[in-house]
Amino acid sequence: MNLPSGTQEIELKLLFDPAELSIFRKSRDILSFSEGRARQVRLRAVYFDTPDLVLSRNGMALRVRREKGQWVQTLKGQIGGAGLVARRLEINLPVSGPVPDLSLVADKAVRKKILELCKGQELTEICQTDVRRVIRDLVVDDCRIEMVIDTGSIRSGSGGETFSGGEPVSASVSEVELELKAGPVQKVLKLVRQWNEHYSFRIGVYSKAERGFNLYRFGVETGTAEVRAGDVRFKKRVSGWDVAALAMSSAVEQLQRNAELLPVLGEDRIEILHQYRIAIRRLRTVLGLLDQSFPKKSGRKKLAKRLKALQRVSGVGRDWDVLIAEGLLPLLEKHAGDAEKSAALRALLQKAEAARHAAYRTILEGLQSRDFTALLLDVTALVLRQGDKKGEHAVSELWKTLLNDRRSDILYQVPGDILVMDIEALHELRLKVKTMRYSSEFFASFGEEEKTALFIRRCKKLQGRLGSLNDTLVADQLLGALREPGNDSLNRAIDLTLKYYQKAEARQMKKLGETWQKFCEAKPFWKK
Template identity: 35%
Template sequence: MSGFVEIELKLLGTRKALAQLGRLSPVAQAALGKARLKRLHAVYFDTPGLELQANGVALRVRREGRGWIQCIKGPGEAIGGLHRRTELEWPVATPTPKIALLDDSPFSGLFKKPRVRRALAPVFIMEFQRRVLTLELGGEAAAELAIDTGEIRAGRRKAAISEAEIELLRGKPEALLDFAAALVERLPLRVGHASKAARGYALLAGEPPGPRKAGVLVLDAAAPAAAAGLQLVQACMAQIHDNEQGFLRGEDPEYLHQVRVGLRRLRVALALPRDKSWDESFEPLRGELQWLSRSLGVARNWDVMAEELLPVLERDCGSSALDALRLRVNTERRRAVRAARRALRSARSQRLWLHLARLTVVQGEAIAPVTSTVDFARTALSRRHHKLGRYAELLQLEPQALHRARIDAKKLRYVSEFFASLWSGKEAKRFIQQLKQLQDLLGQINDAAVARSILGGGNPGGEAAEASASGAALARIDAHEAAARGRLESEWLRFAGLKPYWT
């Protein structure tokens, strides 16, 4: 048995882009010798109930040359495309996995279950050609670049493999990230966030996963605070990337909404540390995250207009009266969505993910410089709670101040959700629920301002019918905002009366 912690980074691209990869100057200068060509055939195994997948484990047997290699990989962790996971390998004589080899592995408990041992069967197959180059990256770092083209098959379903993997052989992970950043500058490549096994399981399911909301975080109060901070960053980035592909495919607008939520949560998580060196390193990336959020925000605003406001107006005004307005909304929406997809696919976004990964790898300890996770949480919660408390007279606030109050309420909610698992009882749930209701009201008021701005922009020279529909829309928006403002004071008083659950 050979075992190690695999550290690798994946880049996705067309076959044309991958064909040019070996000729790029960063690759040519780092390569040791010529590329080696392999043809690989891999069979992945699981139970009918997919128990291995449920435990974050992938088991395969792969033909390499004339022999077979059995391999098992664990769940691991990922930030910005940099994956780190346990991998164990054994040479075997046949394409059937030898379960006895797993008895002394970290995964033995899973495979000791009779229902798992007896029920393992092939679930999907991969066949691809691999071009391999060994690279010297400088600073005592070495890596293997594997350029893979082929396909995944699950029954009659097929999906293309067209990617490059860069695996660290020795040295520091940031060498991989710097090398990948040089590649995405020169070719249309995207950072890949799903493993081949994850893609195989998605193909097996027959349909892509639906939009994914932020999951419930369970933090270990006894773990170092830095580990908790990294867990928050990983969870936020997972939400972004789990929804990114759905948005790029052009499906449910909820994918875009969840990408934006993930970006907001990530910005809050990365702003938690109170460390000067961290702040200095994060500051340029803060601007890049804001750029990406703005790029996606325009499309989301038009989604809301099309999906939420127009259906309400159709009930009030009738469908035919909205034809001109609907045409403008849908036209602007398509334009904004195309721009948002270009932003997500851009080299600028790929650099952002790689630089964020580098920041957390190099300065991860500064994410939570205090020793106690609970103290780290209390400090962050108290700071955000104090900031929101400055807006005690919500009804007297000007629109810009209300906007800032909404943002601070949202940030407090995210931080509360991050750390709620550290406290037992119902206080945390009650606090977050009341905060959510307050945030929703402030959001409705802000949505009204955004909708007015969009409709107020109008369509110069547009039809009278559109002007009439826009007028009806504005009246509806005014009524909706008035209703939200009418509830604002009572919701604030309920929230202000709650004792902070972390004190």
Template identity: 30%
Template sequence: MEVELKLLLSPADNDKLLRHPLIAAHARAPVRTQQLSARYFDTPDLHLLRHGAGLRVRKVDGIWIQTMKAGGSVQSGLHQRNEWEGPVDRPWPRLGKLRKLIGDDPQWLQVLAADGLKDRLEPLFVVAVERHTWDLDVDGNQIELVLDHGHIERHGRQVPVNEIELELKDGDPASLFAFALRLQEHIPQRLSNTNKAERGYMLCRQTGTVPVRATAVQLAPDASAAEARLAILNNCLQHIQRNENAVIEGDDAETLHQMRVGVRRLRSALKLFEPLAPCPPEILEDIRWLGSELGAARDWDVLLASTLTHIQAHPGSRNGVMDLQALALKSAQDKRHAAAQALLSQRYTRLLLAMGLWMQQPADDTDEPATDFAKRTMQRLHKKLLKRSRRMNEGEPDTIHRTRIAAKRARYALEFFQSLYRGKGPRAYLKTLSAVQEELGRHNDLVVADRLLRELAQENDAAAPTIQFARGYLQALQATQPPDQDAIRAELHALRLP
């Protein structure tokens, strides 16, 4: 099993890395430099990719080396994959030799047993890099540090490669995060969740940046609470990081929304497991900062795409609303740019590395079953939700907001633990909470819209009359279409925990 961290850095910092005293202090031998060119193979219908595998042939010191990587996962930025590697006598895969390396693993033998696989394989793209390699001893942990500089190419199209790989050869995975954090103090980096093969396939499929929603958490029936914690936190981090590039490179509002949801899920998960493993305050502060950066951009997206459309659609609205939308669009774009810059910042990289390092540390010694922990947690959250709902008051928007947050936390928690339940009980509960959250969310959108419009008025005197009209219209809408608090309270009190 290959275990490694991947970090992106600017080519301008390569010389700084090559001369870095931290590397010299831990290197067991002089740096090795190689020119590497690898061809990646698959079928026209991408059979290997669809099964989570990558196959390459690369020439190393005059010898052709065949490598297949498959399965595994990326958790907190830590890549863990099965790897089978051995020499071949040509620049083309030898599937027979690969089967021998795999041995008796039925899953991957079945992948290679596909009809006509040998004849359908073709080279899809080439990865060509100059590689610098150091063998490090870091407090007894054996780490291979690699700097790759080059490109990935398919049919004349290229994407650059400039990355660090920290591969654990022997020792504690936490040492990878700790060393990366020390390196990051002097050289700006970004944690990467995509490997070279994945980037090459992006060239093949010409895929853009698309929003990625949360995947279901799968917990074993006999999982402990500590095991559930790690699985849930990793699920939240994957949700965040899989939307990262789309927020940086694209302009789809949904990608930013999904990343913000990922941060909210992460904060909820950390709160759930606080008695088991309190998160360090400095990490919590950085997560709050990240949520704030994404939230500011998301609020303007909602105002622009949803809230202001109510005014535009109204026959009595003024022509100036179009100008108001233009001002809101400019603010939304500015906040989106600020969010992207936050993701490119070293504070964000430190947050991910620090989070990964902390998660490698053992939680409090407990053998409590996850089923017991989930039951106790859901009872507490349900009780709090009912308490919040009883305190809702139309004249106090904060009380409605707190009820919405309580519903959201209960919903996230049950989604985290859903695989531990049998039957359809969780579905009915989640459906009700989603409906409550949506209705109260519409009310919250109007509250947020009023705040944003007041900010916009302070910055744009000429648009003040139009903004005042919009505020009045939305306030009237809020007054005439308030959430039915009595119905919500009744619905929540009728709910039964699964």
């Protein structure tokens, strides 16, 4: 929802363990930049919404908070942003008590929109926050920053869609928020980058309200559903650099939100890791697709290498997810009536789950590292950079050539019969088709809807067919590492699983020729 103009915040949130925050707040890294004395205040807030959370679902938050002896009603709405730096609209109004009064909202358009969304439903209390806040003014060269240190708690009762405990649930608050008051935002990111070398913290993407609402709905502060790619649309007259920055901003938020979910639900909901990897792929697609639009000395190539390494590490966990979900579990169901095979497959499944757990542990260690925090900061810093002459060309001058080059690259790799290609060559082809698909989706809004949808469907079909063939190669590698000399039962279960994959590969190969032909026949949607 687009809200009318108002006060815009540009802020960055850092999440600390309480012990680390205690060290950080007393450090010279803070005191040396501080201007004036620190102020302290206790903030108690109550967040309201309809029982079905209609305001939250439309990107809005409504709270009443006690500030300096006065109750203040605040309406917030997301109006855009860049990477992990939020840009929000905020409307503050004094009220007589701890309940909201929408009649006091002066902007008629905002008030009307809220009433339309609520459809007569009464607003109800969703969650409460109780925070002790320390406020410091920082001066870094020509940059003025308000830093707030918040410690406390978030509490909510049950009553949501999937949480059914009946008892109140809570989460702790231990965070630092930096709000830019004046000067270039790059200075804020540089300062945080320096802090990251000495202190352990994570970049936060969930507001206190979001955390409280998730507690209300699910009983956990991160929510329970994977975060999929947002719908990024732009017009042809927009510059190549503006398009790149917009797409990276969307992708890095998807990356971080799924990264927050992985430690909570990772192995129980394998789609989270999948969407985390899609976010990385989206970032890599932009870095490669619009390389000629990036500013000079942008660090694009180094960033692309770091993202590739991140994807490689997460790929091991994804491979085990696919093997278990699409190989071992279906086989167990198929042989449920055979006690000997079932026992052997369960033993194999146990080993596979242990290997997957080790892979996830490696992924999570990476997410908690300073390197990952630095990566997020560097992507955001790049998004917020000003473009130069390289990126001034309208994307309408670039997109057709970019897509045509990728399609030509695919056709060049298969000069003859696709069925004579070995499995390694087909794997390389799959990666190129995947890039073609992501690139096509990136520019989908430029083409005729029907023609564009057909081309992307053909890309997805070919990518899926090639992916199924690649699964056989991956299964052979993963299961080969689990073999044990002398453990005949386990090794027979491995052979049974590989035979299952080989049969699936044979079925896919029979259909590959036809799928490839249909891909070749799909008319490029960027051509008339």
